[in-house]
Amino acid sequence: MRAMAAAAATAAAWAQRLAGVRGLLLDVSGVLYDGGDGGGTAIPGSVEAVARIKQSGLKLRFCTNESQKSRDKFVGLLQRLGFDISVNEITSPAPAACQILKERGLRPYLLVHDDVLPEFNEMDTSNPNCVVIADSGDSFSYQNVNKAFRVLVSLENPVLISLGEGRYYKESDGLMLDVGPYVKALEYACDIRAEVVGKPAPEFFQAALREMGLEAHETIMIGDDIVSDVGGAQRCGIRALQVRTGKFRPCDEHHPEVKADGYVNDLAEAVDLILQYANK
Amino acid sequence: MRAMAAAAATAAAWAQRLAGVRGLLLDVSGVLYDGGDGGGTAIPGSVEAVARIKQSGLKLRFCTNESQKSRDKFVGLLQRLGFDISVNEITSPAPAACQILKERGLRPYLLVHDDVLPEFNEMDTSNPNCVVIADSGDSFSYQNVNKAFRVLVSLENPVLISLGEGRYYKESDGLMLDVGPYVKALEYACDIRAEVVGKPAPEFFQAALREMGLEAHETIMIGDDIVSDVGGAQRCGIRALQVRTGKFRPCDEHHPEVKADGYVNDLAEAVDLILQYANK
Numbered sequence: 001m002r003a004m005a006a007a008a009a010t011a012a013a014w015a016q017r018l019a020g021v022r023g024l025l026l027d028v029s030g031v032l033y034d035g036g037d038g039g040g041t042a043i044p045g046s047v048e049a050v051a052r053i054k055q056s057g058l059k060l061r062f063c064t065n066e067s068q069k070s071r072d073k074f075v076g077l078l079q080r081l082g083f084d085i086s087v088n089e090i091t092s093p094a095p096a097a098c099q100i101l102k103e104r105g106l107r108p109y110l111l112v113h114d115d116v117l118p119e120f121n122e123m124d125t126s127n128p129n130c131v132v133i134a135d136s137g138d139s140f141s142y143q144n145v146n147k148a149f150r151v152l153v154s155l156e157n158p159v160l161i162s163l164g165e166g167r168y169y170k171e172s173d174g175l176m177l178d179v180g181p182y183v184k185a186l187e188y189a190c191d192i193r194a195e196v197v198g199k200p201a202p203e204f205f206q207a208a209l210r211e212m213g214l215e216a217h218e219t220i221m222i223g224d225d226i227v228s229d230v231g232g233a234q235r236c237g238i239r240a241l242q243v244r245t246g247k248f249r250p251c252d253e254h255h256p257e258v259k260a261d262g263y264v265n266d267l268a269e270a271v272d273l274i275l276q277y278a279n280k
Numbered sequence: 281m282r283a284m285a286a287a288a289a290t291a292a293a294w295a296q297r298l299a300g301v302r303g304l305l306l307d308v309s310g311v312l313y314d315g316g317d318g319g320g321t322a323i324p325g326s327v328e329a330v331a332r333i334k335q336s337g338l339k340l341r342f343c344t345n346e347s348q349k350s351r352d353k354f355v356g357l358l359q360r361l362g363f364d365i366s367v368n369e370i371t372s373p374a375p376a377a378c379q380i381l382k383e384r385g386l387r388p389y390l391l392v393h394d395d396v397l398p399e400f401n402e403m404d405t406s407n408p409n410c411v412v413i414a415d416s417g418d419s420f421s422y423q424n425v426n427k428a429f430r431v432l433v434s435l436e437n438p439v440l441i442s443l444g445e446g447r448y449y450k451e452s453d454g455l456m457l458d459v460g461p462y463v464k465a466l467e468y469a470c471d472i473r474a475e476v477v478g479k480p481a482p483e484f485f486q487a488a489l490r491e492m493g494l495e496a497h498e499t500i501m502i503g504d505d506i507v508s509d510v511g512g513a514q515r516c517g518i519r520a521l522q523v524r525t526g527k528f529r530p531c532d533e534h535h536p537e538v539k540a541d542g543y544v545n546d547l548a549e550a551v552d553l554i555l556q557y558a559n560k
Contacts, residue, residue: 137422140425141418141421145420145457145461146457167469167471168429175430175433177422177426177429181425181429181464184468185457186461188461188464189447189460189461191447
């Protein structure tokens with residue numbers, strides 16, 4: 001009896017948390033797949049979970065801070081892993097950064113991975129008057145970071161635009177430093193603050209909502225980053241679940257500042273619950 | 281008449297600032313020499329200035345955050361540039377860090393330049409339970425920084441010991457990122473605070489005073505770093521002059537938090553003034 005009562009309470013709680021959800025924002029790395037040598041591997045059940053969302057009629061948008069690859073390359077990788085995904089379903093920081101550069105007449109020095117350079121093809125990079133920094137992996141050599149520093153320190157009003165500010169992400173052989181630590185390095189070196197494009201910036205979530213055609217209260221974010229995905233979405237009035245895959249760590253469930261609307265084992269479980277309770 | 285009065289006022293001001301000075305703490309990089317390819321170049325007048333201090337009977341100690349080379353290598357470089365200097369005249373962070381490691385039973389992962397490794401010869405680096413970070417130049421590759429991150433993130437109580445926390449220094453072909461930005465990167469990635477050994481830590485200045493055998497009020501620091509050299513010394517009750525060489529920038533003279541006891545063009549001018557006024 002007690003077990004049945006507990007299950008009923010849990011069901012009621014999920015029904016309340018998921019009421020009125022009409023669309024999903026999905027983080028990609030750590031939710032759909034874990035990166036690594038040879039492109040990475042799909043997280044079990046996630047290929048089917050994406051397919052089930054699409055079949056259900058719920059709206060769906062991929063909301064990623066991926067900035068090590070162009071969207072074309074990124075989508076190609078995910079398709080090879082079996083995902084039903086296309087470029088125009090992705091909200092990612094590089095196009096948003098290009099928009100800012102154009103509007104403000106900025107010429108970037110690009111501290112980015114070679115694979116994401118095509119996103120900046122139309123930008124004038126001569127005589128740079130700002131730095132754009134993205135997750136660069138091995139391209140974060142001392143020489144490259146120092147070049148970016150020299151550009152910034154030579155400017156009267158240094159502008160540093162960061163594609164996300166994640167601390168780290170998970171690849172198959174372990175955790176990898178993301179762009180955030182290198183942003184902090186340049187901020188400290190030049191005594192400046194970066195402008196962040198991407199999660200957790202509210203403008204970025206709002207762009208994803210616009211592109212999906214839904215309001216914040218109709219949407220739920222699913223991510224593995226308690227601060228950037230969950231906290232960022234919640235600050236915009238979007239509900240958010242954390243998956244226990246990717247960079248998730250058990251201490252995330254006791255984070256001092258951010259509490260997810262729910263914790264699930266993986267995307268497959270999240271989709272099970274949403275399909276069961278969202279329209280109840 | 282007016283010019284003579286002004287000169288007299290200036291002389292009186294210097295006499296007051298320098299009264300009772302019996303010993304000098306000299307920063308090295310940016311004060312004695314500028315580093316660069318081939319070892320660097322002596323700053324004009326500084327070789328003679330060091331010789332004049334030694335002839336004067338004033339006490340002298342070199343107080344440096346140099347952590348890219350062992351003291352032996354560093355002294356060899358400075359001797360080749362013409363300086364009268366020996367290893368036992370140098371206070372530098374690596375020996376202080378070794379003392380801490382021994383006292384606390386810490387086994388470091390060394391994120392340091394190969395040239396400084398000999399300073400850590402006696403340390404057990406197997407199965408590391410802390411990270412020691414120093415100015416590493418090109419050794420700050422993504423892979424090396426990420427290895428240090430993985431060590432820290434795997435520890436229950438991550439300990440990060442930093443040899444200095446300088447923002448940047450000057451080499452002959454331009455400014456170079458120092459260890460500080462990389463400390464901030466690891467602090468952000470792991471949500472921790474580093475323990476700084478070296479300037480501006482008070483313990484470091486106090487060790488230099490002990491080694492010189494003088495009290496703080498009898499001593500003056502000469503450096504090119506307004507925060508680390510000047511601010512750090514002043515917090516210990518040591519007077520401090522900033523030289524307009526090395527990494528000095530004109531805005532340093534209007535720093536919002538630190539005001540030097542005097543600004544001089546270079547070490548040669550500082551020594552002129554000290555020899556003229558210190559014992560008056």
